[in-house]
Amino acid sequence: MNLDTATLLPNIAKASYLIAAVLFILGIKRMASPVTARKGIVQAGIGMVLATLATFAITGGHNIGLIIGAIALGVIPTWLWGKKVAMTDMPQMVALFNGMGGGSAAAIGAGEMIKASQGGVALSKTALVLAVVGALIGAISMSGSIIAWAKLDGRMDKRFTFPGQQYFNLLVFIATVALGAMLVMKLDTTIIVAFFILALLVGILMTLPIGGADMPVVISLYNAFTGLAVAFEGYVMQIEALIIAGMVVGAAGMLLTQLMAKAMNRPISGVLFSNFGGGGQSSADIKGSMKPIEASDAASLLYMADKVVIVPGYGMAVAQAQHKIWELCKQLRERGKEIKFAIHPVAGRMPGHMNVLLAEAGVPYDLIVDMDEINPEFATTDVAIVIGANDVVNPVAKTDKSSPIYGMPILDVANARQVIVIKRGKGAGFAGIENALFYQENCKMLYADGQAAAASLSTELKQIDGGGGH
Amino acid sequence: MIDGFLALYIFILAAFTGHEIISRVPVILHTPLMSGSNFVHGIVLVGAMVALAHADSTLGKVIGFIGVALGAGNAAGGYVVTERMLDMFKSSKGK
Numbered sequence: 001m002n003l004d005t006a007t008l009l010p011n012i013a014k015a016s017y018l019i020a021a022v023l024f025i026l027g028i029k030r031m032a033s034p035v036t037a038r039k040g041i042v043q044a045g046i047g048m049v050l051a052t053l054a055t056f057a058i059t060g061g062h063n064i065g066l067i068i069g070a071i072a073l074g075v076i077p078t079w080l081w082g083k084k085v086a087m088t089d090m091p092q093m094v095a096l097f098n099g100m101g102g103g104s105a106a107a108i109g110a111g112e113m114i115k116a117s118q119g120g121v122a123l124s125k126t127a128l129v130l131a132v133v134g135a136l137i138g139a140i141s142m143s144g145s146i147i148a149w150a151k152l153d154g155r156m157d158k159r160f161t162f163p164g165q166q167y168f169n170l171l172v173f174i175a176t177v178a179l180g181a182m183l184v185m186k187l188d189t190t191i192i193v194a195f196f197i198l199a200l201l202v203g204i205l206m207t208l209p210i211g212g213a214d215m216p217v218v219i220s221l222y223n224a225f226t227g228l229a230v231a232f233e234g235y236v237m238q239i240e241a242l243i244i245a246g247m248v249v250g251a252a253g254m255l256l257t258q259l260m261a262k263a264m265n266r267p268i269s270g271v272l273f274s275n276f277g278g279g280g281q282s283s284a285d286i287k288g289s290m291k292p293i294e295a296s297d298a299a300s301l302l303y304m305a306d307k308v309v310i311v312p313g314y315g316m317a318v319a320q321a322q323h324k325i326w327e328l329c330k331q332l333r334e335r336g337k338e339i340k341f342a343i344h345p346v347a348g349r350m351p352g353h354m355n356v357l358l359a360e361a362g363v364p365y366d367l368i369v370d371m372d373e374i375n376p377e378f379a380t381t382d383v384a385i386v387i388g389a390n391d392v393v394n395p396v397a398k399t400d401k402s403s404p405i406y407g408m409p410i411l412d413v414a415n416a417r418q419v420i421v422i423k424r425g426k427g428a429g430f431a432g433i434e435n436a437l438f439y440q441e442n443c444k445m446l447y448a449d450g451q452a453a454a455a456s457l458s459t460e461l462k463q464i465d466g467g468g469g470h
Numbered sequence: 471m472i473d474g475f476l477a478l479y480i481f482i483l484a485a486f487t488g489h490e491i492i493s494r495v496p497v498i499l500h501t502p503l504m505s506g507s508n509f510v511h512g513i514v515l516v517g518a519m520v521a522l523a524h525a526d527s528t529l530g531k532v533i534g535f536i537g538v539a540l541g542a543g544n545a546a547g548g549y550v551v552t553e554r555m556l557d558m559f560k561s562s563k564g565k
Contacts, residue, residue: 017516024510025487031506032495037556041506045549048512052545055516059523063531067519070535074515074542082550087558093551094505097512101544104514107537111521111530118527126473223508226544227488230514231481237517238472244484246514249507251488256495256504345500352501359558370496 016054017241023047024245028252034365051241074100087360088317091350092152095219098226099145102138105229109135110196112236117187125184127236132180134232136199141225143203148219151207160208166273169205176202206272214271216350217260221268224253260346290426293444295453298420299460301444305382307338309374311413312354313347315388315423319450322361325387328458329363335465341367342374342384344392344411375412384416386437387450388423394435403433419443422453502559505552512545 024047030040052071059067078097085093109131116123123131150156162168176198182191210218227249234242261268302308310329316322329339341363347354355368369377378384386393393413397405413419414437421438423445437443446453472480495503518541522534 020513024513025491028488028503028507028510029491031503031552031556032491032499034496034499034559037499037502037559038553041502041509041549041552041556044506044510045553048509048515048545048549051513051516052519055519059519062523063525063534064523066531066535067522067538070522070538071515071519071542074539074544075546078543078547079550082547082554085551087555090501090505090551090555093547094501094508097544097547097551098508100540100547101508101511101514104518104537104541104544107533107540108514108517108521111525111533111537114527114533115525115530120526124473126477220504223504223511226514227507227511230511230517231484233514233517235472235477237520239517239520240472240480241513242517243472243477243480244487245510247481247484248488248491249511251485252492252507253488253504255489255492256500256507260500350501350504352499352503355499356501356555356558359555362558365559 010058013054013058016050017239020047020051021241021244025248028248087357088320089153090356091215091219091353092149095145095149095152095222098219098223099142099149102141102145102222102226102229105138105226105233106135106142106196108233108237109138110192113183113187113192114189117189117192123236128184130232131236132183134229134236135196136176136180137225138229138233139196139199140203140206141222141229143200144207145219145222147204147207148215148222152215165209172198172205173202210271216346217257217268217271219350220253220257220260224250224257227253288439288441290438290445291443293420293446295446295456296460298444298446299457299464301383301418301420302332302457303461303464305337307381308332309340309342309378309381309384309416311342311384311386311389311393311411312358313387313389313392316450317348317353317357317388319388321387321450321454322357324451324454324458326358326361326363328454328461331458331461339367340369340374342369342371342411344371344389347389347392371409371411378412378415381416383418383420384413386413386419386421390435391433393437394433396433396436399436405433413437414440417442420446422446422448422450424449502552502555505548505555509545509548509552512541512548515541515545
C-alpha cells in the first residue's frame with residue numbers, strides 16, 4: 001500500500017506542524033535570555049508534543065503498534081537517564097542525544113532509498129539527492145557524536161592518530177561521496193549498505209584524532225549537522241516542520257560553532273584537521289618558579305581582600321568543587337567582600353559549561369561575568385582564585401608567537417594583585433603547554449583537590465575571625 | 471507539495487531565522503541553548519513516524535522502527551537535560 005503523504009496530510013495536521021514550528025522558534029529565542037529560558041524549553045516541548053500527536057492523526061493507524069513501541073523504547077530510557085545524570089556529565093549527554101537525532105535522520109533516508117529501490121514511490125531527483133546528502137550528514141553526526149560521547153565520558157583514550165591519517169580520512173570521505181553519487185543515478189541495495197557503512201566510518205575517523213579541549217566545537221558542529229540532516233530528510237518526507245526546525249537549528253548551530261572556534265582562536269578547519277598540542281614547546285622564556293602556598297595563608301589573603309574573582313575551569317567540574325566553592329564565596333560575601341565569577345567562553349568542555357555547574361551550586365547568574373566584561377576589572381581585583389583552569393589564563397597566548405595557543409583571547413588574571421591557583425599537581429594544561437602565569441611573582445600555588453582546597457579555605461577563614469563574619 | 475523555489479525559500483528563510491535568533495545570546499546560555507536546539511531537531515521523530523507508518527517490507531519496518539526509537543530518544547533526552555539545566559538559573563534577587 002502506498003500512501004502519498006502530501007495528499008493525505010489533513011489540514012489540521014499541517015496547522016499543528018505550523019504551530020509547532022512557531023513554538024520552536026519562539027522557544028529557542030526565549031532560551032537566549034536567562035529570564036525567559038525556562039519558559040522557552042517548555043514552549044518548545046509543547047510544540048513537540050503537538051506535532052507528535054498530529055502525526056498520529058495522519059498516519060491513520062498504519063503500523064501503530066510498532067510506532068508506539070518504538071516511541072516507548074526511545075523515550076523511557078533516555079528520560080530516566082537524563083533525569084539522573086550528573087550535571088558534570090551534561091556535555092556528553094547532549095552529544096549522545098544529538099547522535100540519536102542524526103541516526104534517526106539517516107534511518108529516514110535509508111528507508112526511503114530502500115523503498116524506492118524496491119519499486120515503491122519513485123523519488124524526484126531533488127528528493128533523492130537530499131535523501132542521500134541528509135543520510136550522509138546524519139550518519140556522520142551519529143557515529144561522530146558517539147565517539148565524542150565516549151571520549152568525554154572517559155570510555156576512550158583521548159586521541160587516536162596515525163601517520164597519513166588526514167589523507168586516509170579524505171580518501172574514505174571521497175569514496176563515500178562517490179557511492180552517494182552512484183545512488184543518485186541508480187538505487188541498489190548493496191551500494192546503499194556500503195554507503196551507510198562508509199558514512200558511519202567517516203564520522204568515527206573524523207572524531208578520533210580530536211582532543212578533548214576541542215570537543216565543545218565538535219559537539220556543536222554535529223548538532224548543526226543533525227539539524228541540516230533533519231531539514232533535508234524533511235524535504236524528502238514533505239513535512240515543513242522538519243525543514244524549518246532543522247534549518248533553524250542547522251544555522252544556529254553553525255553560528256554557535258563559529259563563535260566557539262573564534263573564542264579559541266582556532267579556525268573550524270584547524271579543530272577538525274590538525275592536532276592540538278603535544279609539540280615541542282620551549283619554556284625558555286618562562287622565568288621564576290612556582291611558589292606553593294598553604295591554605296591558611298591563602299585564607300588570610302582572602303580575608304584581607306575587598307574584591308575576589310573566581311576563575312573556574314574544567315578541573316572544577318572534575319573535582320565537583322562548585323558547591324564547596326560557592327560555600328566559600330558565601331562566607332566571603334557575609335564578610336562584605338565583592339565576589340565575581342569570570343567565565344572564559346570555552347572554559348570546561350562546552351561553552352557555558354561552567355555557568356551550568358555554578359548555577360547548579362546555586363550561584364546567582366548576575367555574579368557570573370563574561371570574559372570581555374571582567375578583563376578590565378582584574379586590575380582592581382585583590383585576589384583572583386583560579387580553580388581548575390589553565391590554558392585560558394595563560395599569558396603565553398599573548399606573548400609567545402610560537403605557542404599553539406598564541407592569539408587565543410585569555411582572562412587577564414595575571415593583572416590581579418594576587419593570584420591563587422588551586423591545582424592538583426604541577427602538570428601542564430590540556431594543550432600540554434607550560435603556563436607562564438604560575439611562575440609570576442604575584443601567583444601562589446595551592447596544591448590540592450578542588451573540593452578539599454575550597455573546604456579548607458572555608459575552615460581557615462572561620463579560624464581567622466571565629467566564624468561570625470562582622 | 472513543497473517544491474522548487476518554494477522549498478528553497480523555506481530553507482533560506484529558516485536559515486536566516488536560526489542565525490538571527492541566536493546572534494544575541496550571552497555565553498552563559500550557550501550550553502543550555504545548544505542542548506535546547508538539540509531537543510528541537512528531535513522533531514525528526516515526526517518524519518520517522520510517517521516513514522514507519524508507510525513501511526511495508528520487513529526491512530523497511532526495521533529501519534523505520536530504529537528511526538522512530540532514535541528520534542524519540544533525541545526528543546525526550548534533549549528535553550529532560552535542557553529543562554534540568556535551565557531550572558537552575560536563578561537571580562540573586564529572585565530567590
